[in-house]
Amino acid sequence: MLTLKSDNEMKQQGRGTFEEWKSCGEGAAVAVVKWYDNKGVTLISSFTGAEPTDEVVKYDKKSRKCVDITRLHIVNLNMGGVDLADFFLSLYRILVRSKKLYHRLIFHMIDMTN
Numbered sequence: 001m002l003t004l005k006s007d008n009e010m011k012q013q014g015r016g017t018f019e020e021w022k023s024c025g026e027g028a029a030v031a032v033v034k035w036y037d038n039k040g041v042t043l044i045s046s047f048t049g050a051e052p053t054d055e056v057v058k059y060d061k062k063s064r065k066c067v068d069i070t071r072l073h074i075v076n077l078n079m080g081g082v083d084l085a086d087f088f089l090s091l092y093r094i095l096v097r098s099k100k101l102y103h104r105l106i107f108h109m110i111d112m113t114n
Helices: 007-013 073-091 101-113
Strands: 018-024 029-036 040-045 054-060 065-071
Touching: 007 029, 029 073, 040 073, 073 101
Parallel strands: none
Antiparallel strands: 018 029, 029 040, 054 065
């Protein structure tokens, strides 16, 4: 059973803390990473893990100044793909409005295939 730290435990340690679990099975390795920035974020990847890390400067609202945060490789790698997918969805979106949920899901799936 996989147990990761709670958000409150990670919040006490501060922004940029992370915990990583790796499973090396037959032919496939899976990494589960929990990272705390503003909220706890849980990521699962069979491609990469938390390492290598780098430092990023982010603004902290409470202290009203810039602080250094540890950013993980899995976070940096995946954010570009999500932003790119959202960008391409916005270019060729089907402009049919519907109140029925299944219509909206079908149109979204069609938009994703373009």
